[in-house]
Amino acid sequence: MDGTQVDGKTVAEHIVDFLERREVKHVFGLCGHTNISVLAALAESPIEFVTVRHEQIASHAADAYARVTGKASVVLSHLSPGLTNCATGVANAALDCIPMVVIAGDIPTHYYGKHPHQEVNLHADAQQYEIYRPFVKRAWRVDRADLMAEILEKAFHLAESGQPGPVLVNVPMDIFSEVIPSDSFDRILDNTRALVKPSIDDETARQIVERLAKAEKPVAYVGGGILLAQASEELREFVDHMGLPVAHSLMGKGALRDDHPLVMGMTGFWGTELVNQSCLNADYIFAVGTRFKEADCSSWYPGYTFNIPGSKVIHIDIEPQEIGRNYPTEIGVVADAKAALRVLTRVAKEMYPDGFPRTQKREEIAAFRIAFKASNVEMQTSAAFPLMPERILADTRNALPDDAIITTDVGWNKNGVGQQFDILTPGSVLTPGGFATMGFGPPGALGAKLAAPERVVISLVGDGGFGQNPAALATAVELDLGIIWLVMNNNAFGTIAGLQKAHYGLTYGTTFPGSAAEPTNGPDYAAIAQAYGAVGRNITSAEELLPALQEAIASGKPTVLNVPMINNPTPTTGHWNILDIYSPDKDVSHVAT
Numbered sequence: 001m002d003g004t005q006v007d008g009k010t011v012a013e014h015i016v017d018f019l020e021r022r023e024v025k026h027v028f029g030l031c032g033h034t035n036i037s038v039l040a041a042l043a044e045s046p047i048e049f050v051t052v053r054h055e056q057i058a059s060h061a062a063d064a065y066a067r068v069t070g071k072a073s074v075v076l077s078h079l080s081p082g083l084t085n086c087a088t089g090v091a092n093a094a095l096d097c098i099p100m101v102v103i104a105g106d107i108p109t110h111y112y113g114k115h116p117h118q119e120v121n122l123h124a125d126a127q128q129y130e131i132y133r134p135f136v137k138r139a140w141r142v143d144r145a146d147l148m149a150e151i152l153e154k155a156f157h158l159a160e161s162g163q164p165g166p167v168l169v170n171v172p173m174d175i176f177s178e179v180i181p182s183d184s185f186d187r188i189l190d191n192t193r194a195l196v197k198p199s200i201d202d203e204t205a206r207q208i209v210e211r212l213a214k215a216e217k218p219v220a221y222v223g224g225g226i227l228l229a230q231a232s233e234e235l236r237e238f239v240d241h242m243g244l245p246v247a248h249s250l251m252g253k254g255a256l257r258d259d260h261p262l263v264m265g266m267t268g269f270w271g272t273e274l275v276n277q278s279c280l281n282a283d284y285i286f287a288v289g290t291r292f293k294e295a296d297c298s299s300w301y302p303g304y305t306f307n308i309p310g311s312k313v314i315h316i317d318i319e320p321q322e323i324g325r326n327y328p329t330e331i332g333v334v335a336d337a338k339a340a341l342r343v344l345t346r347v348a349k350e351m352y353p354d355g356f357p358r359t360q361k362r363e364e365i366a367a368f369r370i371a372f373k374a375s376n377v378e379m380q381t382s383a384a385f386p387l388m389p390e391r392i393l394a395d396t397r398n399a400l401p402d403d404a405i406i407t408t409d410v411g412w413n414k415n416g417v418g419q420q421f422d423i424l425t426p427g428s429v430l431t432p433g434g435f436a437t438m439g440f441g442p443p444g445a446l447g448a449k450l451a452a453p454e455r456v457v458i459s460l461v462g463d464g465g466f467g468q469n470p471a472a473l474a475t476a477v478e479l480d481l482g483i484i485w486l487v488m489n490n491n492a493f494g495t496i497a498g499l500q501k502a503h504y505g506l507t508y509g510t511t512f513p514g515s516a517a518e519p520t521n522g523p524d525y526a527a528i529a530q531a532y533g534a535v536g537r538n539i540t541s542a543e544e545l546l547p548a549l550q551e552a553i554a555s556g557k558p559t560v561l562n563v564p565m566i567n568n569p570t571p572t573t574g575h576w577n578i579l580d581i582y583s584p585d586k587d588v589s590h591v592a593t
Contacts, residue, residue, distance in 0.1 A: 008179060009179065009180070009182065010037060010041070010176065010177050010178065010179050010180075011145050011148050011171075011175055011176050011177070011178050011179075011180060012037040012038045012040070012041045012176045012177065013041040014148065014149070014180065014182065014185050015038060015041070015103070015148065015152065015176075016038070016041040016042055016044075016045050016047065017185065018149065018152055018185060019045075019047055019074065020045060020046065020047060021189075022156065022193065024047055024074055025046075025047060025048065026047065026048050026049075026050050026065065026073075026074075026450055027042065027047055027048070027049050027050065027074045027075070027076050028050045028052065028058040028059070028061050028062040028065070028073065028074070028075050028076070028447070029049065029050070029051070029052070029055070029058045029075055029076030029077055030051065030052055030053075030054070030055050030058055030076075030077070030078065030082060031051070031078065032077075032078020032079065032082050032105060033078070033105075033173070034078050034079045034104075034105025034106060034107070034173040034176075035076055035077070035078055035103075035104075035105035035173070035176070037173070037176040037177050038076055038103070038105075038176060039076075049076070050446070050450065050475065050479070051475070051478075052443070052446075052471070052472070052474075052475050053471035053474050053475070054085060054469065054471055055077055055078075055082050055083075055085035055086035055089075056085055056086065056088050056089050056439065056443070056469065057089075057442075057443040057446070057469055057471060057472050057475070058075050058076075058077070058086060058089070058443075059075055059086045059087075059088070059089025059090050059092075059093065059100075059102075060089040060092065060437075060439070060440050060442075060443035060444050060447070060469070061443045061444065061446040061447035061450070061472075061475075062074065062075045062089070062093075062100055062447055063089055063092060063093040063096070063098050063100065063440070063444060063447065064407060064430050064443075064444035064445070064446070064447035064448045064451070065447030065448070065450060065451045066093070066098050066099050066100055066447075067098060067227075067427070067430050067447075067448075068405065068427075068430075068447070068448050068451035068452050069451045070228075070230055071099065071160065072099035072100055072101050072156055072159040072160050072164075073098075073099070073100050073101070073447070074100075074101050074102075074103065075090070075100060075101070075102045075103070076103050076104075077102060077103070077104040077105070078104070078105055079104065079105050079106050079107060079118055079119070079120075079128060080118040080119065080120050080128065081118065082104070082105075083104050083128065083131060083132070084131065086102065086104075087131065087132065087135075088435075088437060088439075089437075089440075089443075090102055090132065090135065090136065090166045090168075091134075091135040091435055092432050092434075092435040092437040092440055093165065093166045094135040094136060094137075094165050094166050094434075094435075095135070095433070095434025095435045096224065096251065096432065096433050096434050096435070097163050097164050097165055097224065097225075097228055098164060098165065098166070099159040099160045099164040099165065099166070100159060100165075100166035100167070101152075101155050101156060101159050101166070101167055101169065102132070102136070102166060102167070102168045102169065103169050103171065104128075104129075104168060104169070104170050104171065105171060105172075105173050105176065106119075106126075106128050106129075106141075106170050106171060106172045106173065107119045107126075107128075107172060107173070108172055108173055108174040109126075109143070109172045109174055109175065110174065112125050112126045113125045113126075126141065128141075128170060129141045129168055129170035132168045135166070136165065136166050136167050136168045137158050137159065137165045137166065137167050138154075138155075138158055138167050138168070139167070139168040139170060140154075140155065140167075140168065140169050140170060141170045142169065142170065142171045142172070142175055143172075144175075145175050145178040145180045146180060146184050147184075148171070148175070148184070149184040149185040149187065149188055150184070150187075150188065151169055152169060153188045153191060155167045155169050157194075157195060160194065160195075161194075161195045161197075162318055162319060163317075163318050163319035163322075164228060197229075197318070197335075197336035197338075197339055198318075198334060198335050198336055198339070199335055199336060199339035199340060199342075199343055200316070200333055200335045200339070200340040200343045200344065201343075202343065202347055204331070204333060205340075205343050205344050205346075205347040205348075206347055206351065207331060208286070208314055208331060208333075208344060209242070209344060209347055209348045209351055209352070210351070211284060211312075211314065211330075211331070212242055212244065212284060212286055212314075213242070213348075213351070213352055213356065215282075215283050215284040216283055217278075217281055217282050217283050217284075218242075218244055218245075218282060218283065218284040218285075218286060219244065219245055219246075219247055219278055219279055219282040219284070219285055219286070220235075220239050220244040220245065220246045220247070220286045220287075220288070221246075221247045221248070221249075221267070221279065221285050221286065221287045221288075221290060222235060222246060222247075222248050222249070222252045222255045222256075222287070222288050222289060222290060223248065223249040223251050223252040223255075223287075223288070223289045223290025223291060223296075224249065224251030224252055224255075224289060224290070224433065225288065225289015225290060225317060225318065225337050226252060226255040226288060226289045226337050227251075227252070227254065227255055227289075227426065227427050228289065228337075229289065229318070229336055229337040229338040230338060230427075231288075231289070231336075231337040231338035231341055232255055232256060232426035232427065234337075234338050234341035234342050234345065235255060235256060235288070235337075235341055236256055236260065237341075237345050238341050238344055238345045238348065239256075239262050240262070240355075241345060241348050241349060241352075241355040241356070242348055242355065242356050243262070243355065243356035243357055243358030243361070243362075244262065244286060244358075245262050245264050245278055245358070245361050245365060246260070246262050246263045246264060247264050247265065247266075247267050247271075247275045247278065247279055248263075248265070248266055248267070249266070249267060249268070249290050249291075249293065249296040249433075250266060250268075250270075250293075250295065250296060250414070250415075250418050250431060250433050251290075251431065251433040251434075252266075252289070252290060253266060253417070253418050253423055253429055253431065254423035254425070254426050254427055254428055254429045255426060256426060257422075257423065257424050257425070257426065258422040258423050258424065259422060259424065261362050261365060261366065262361075262362065262365065263365070264278055264365055264368075265419065266296075266418040266419055267279055267296050267297070267305050267306075267574070268295050268296040268297055268298050268305050268574045269295050269296075269298055269299075269572050269574035269575060269576045270295070270415040270416075270418055270419050270570055270571075270572050270574065271298075271305060271419070271572075271573060271574050272368075272372060272419065272573060273368075273573045274364075274365070274368040274372075276298070276304060276305045276573050276574055279305055279306050279311075280303070280304075280305065280306065280307050280311075282311045283311060283312065284311065284312050284313075284314065285306070285308070285311050285312070285313045285314070286314050287313060287314065287315045287316070287317075288315075288316045288317070288337050288340070288341070289316070289317060289318075289337045290317070290322075291317075291322045291325065291326075292306075292325070292326040292327055293433075293434070294576075294577070295576065297326065298574040298575040298576070299575055299576055299577035300326060300327075301575050301577070304573075304574050304575040305574055305575075306327065308327040308328065309327075309328055312330045313327055313328065313329045313330055313331075314329070314330060314331045314332075314333075315329045315331070315332050315333070316333045316335055316337060316340050317333075317334065317335075317337075318334065318335065318336055318337070319334075320334050372420075376390050376394075376420060379391060380393075380394035381394075382542065383541075383542045383543065384542065384566065385540075385541055385542055385564065386489075386490075386564035386565050386566050387539075387542050387545065387563060387564060387565050387566065388542075388565075388566055388568065389412040389416055389488065389565055389566070389568060389570075390416075390420070391542055391545070392412075392486070392488055392545065392563055392565060393412075393416055393417065393420065393421045393460075395545045395546040395549060396421075396458065396460065396486060396549060397421055397422060398546060399546055399549035399550050399553060400456060400458065400549075400553075401456055402424040402425055403424075403425040403428060403455055403456075404425075404428065404455060404456040404457070404458060405428050405429075405430065405445075405448045405449075405452060405455050405456070405457045405458075406421075406423075406428060406429045406430070406457075406458055406459075406460060407429075407430045407431075407440070407441040407442075407444035407445045407448060407457070407458070407459045407460070407461075408429065408430070408431045408432070408440075408441055408460050408461075409432070409438060409439065409440055409441035409442075409459075409460065409461040409462055409465035409466075410432065410436050410437070410438045410440075410462070410464075410465060410495065411462045411464075411465075411488070411493075411494050411495045412462070412488055412490075412494065412495075412565070412570055413441070413460035413461055413462060413465075413488055414431055414432070414436070415495070415570040416570045417429065417431075417460065418431070419570060419571070430444055430448060432444075438462075438464055438465045438468060438493075439465050439468030439469045440465070441459045441460065441461040441465055441466075442459050442461055442465065442466055442468075442469045442470070442472040442473075442485055443469050443472040444459065445457050445458070445459040445472070445476075445483045445485065446472055446475055446476060446481060446483070449476075449481045449482070449483050450479075450481070453481075456484075456553055457481075457482075457483050457484070458483070458484040458485075458486060459483065459484070459485045459486065460486050460488065461485060461486070461487055461488065462487070462488050462489070462490065462493075462494060463487055463488070463489040463490065463491065463492075463512075463522070463523075463525070464492070464493045464494070466485060466487045466525060466560075467523060470525075470528055470532075473485075473528075473529060473532035473533075473534050473558065473560070474532055476534065476558040477532055477533040477534050477558055480558075481558060482555070482556035482557055482558060482559075483558055483559075484549070484552045484553065484559050484560075484561065485529075485559070485560045485561070486549070486561045486563060487525050487560065487561065487562045487563060488563055488565045489522075489525070489562055489563060489564050489565055490564075490565045490566065490567035490593075491511060491512050491514060491522055491564075491567075492507070492510055492511040492512060492567055492593060493510050493511075494567040494593070495569075495570075495590070496510045497510035497511050497567060497593045498567060498569045498590035498591055498592065498593055499578075499582070499590055501591050501592075501593050502583075502588050502589060502590055502591040503579075503582035503583050503588055504582075507593050510593075511593060524538070524562070525538075525560055525562040526538045526560060526561075526562045528560070529558075529559070529560035532558075533558075534557070534558035534559060534560060535552070535555065535557050535558065535559040535560070536559075536560045536562070537552075537559070537560070537561050537562070538562045539561055539562065539563045539564065545561070545563060548561055549561070566592065567592055567593045568592045569589070569590030569591060569592060570590075572589060572590075
């Protein structure tokens, strides 16, 4: 010993103190014998441990929580099966660039090599943390108790800086329980909580502004990086001044209000004719915070969404690897979207104080919006039962306040929402984009409601997605979270069933027995909700949905609305490469089932 006094705190207790200093309010997770020392420390803390019935629920909830708060969320996991159960939600966060710190228990260090209870060890000993290597920004194995402080500090900084994402801190259970002095944690007390993000210099800003000013048909193309950087207001100010029509990726949905006069909509496979044609005809694409992903770019086929080369690209992103990955780029800038747009707006107002009204493009967008909405009116007001998906989305939008938070899943509730559901508060739609994880929406709603308890939170989810994680209801009831789960029940894995029917003429393994119109033929999700202690209601006519939604919002109680839905495909003007693989040289897409 060097004479330093041990202060009587375990590493687990020091971890909780550290989290309190970082103003962490919630930790999501599930118990196990490797992490209960941390739970014991949390029991004496103002931090609330959000216990769940499955670790995937914890990681999805933490993902949504981080999207709403803008800060790294925290997940506490058990070893092996706990860590693998948690993996899907962590990978979902990784592909959508969501900051998260996963703290996982592991076998005791003195049992390395002995193949103890639950260890993953078929190829190497003490290698549990390698499970997460393909999708976390970094995975640490803590081998000494005195290194915990600096590893935790690095973990939060890495999760939140650059292109955000999850990290793993893997801790052998004996290290959690080791009593250590506070000096290693004291040493980092004055360290900065957040790093200053890179911006753009005036000379580069002038080059960008001049090119956009001289362009005949410029388009701004924005992605989820705008929302991660909390740069919606900066984006609005810049595009307003420059008169740039705005296209967005799926993850860029809600970067600006959908009723903004310059917003055209979502690009790609599920994009509309206006947005895809505008991008095809653009001479300059001003891209910010986007990765030009496959579905958003019609599998990168020319002639559907983008013609690049042809259109010239100016690309701003926090991550250098994203620039030029899928399309050649004329000007590539590594910068934070918020900081860059502030500089660009200032420089643009200095160079061109009168701005660019681009009245003709604004009128074109307004006219298309009117025509597009009119084309959907028949479906949105249809009395058909099971309900038309357009009717479900329209009634939901009518029932919700402008700032309601919507968590989507996959299928109509993701693609249809991206295409034809107006988001009226930036950042209020939470979507599993990169991983497109079925089952994200129900637990995601838990995290959203905990992060913003004053706001209405609704999970739009298919019966396939809701069936994966119904145990989210247990946590909602225990914490009295007034969330609404609207189950768009088409009695199928609907999008895949539509693809299979179109290309192979059958629905084998993609639809469920029975009928969505008769809940007794499948899981009665309303009864399941009631069994958990929530409110459950089966919708039996189209006219019943809107008042049921209004009643659920007013009640403030956890509520499941089981809504039978016809499995019509989401309309599309783009392309997806899988169609060519299924049916080469044929023009085949989705069909109803």
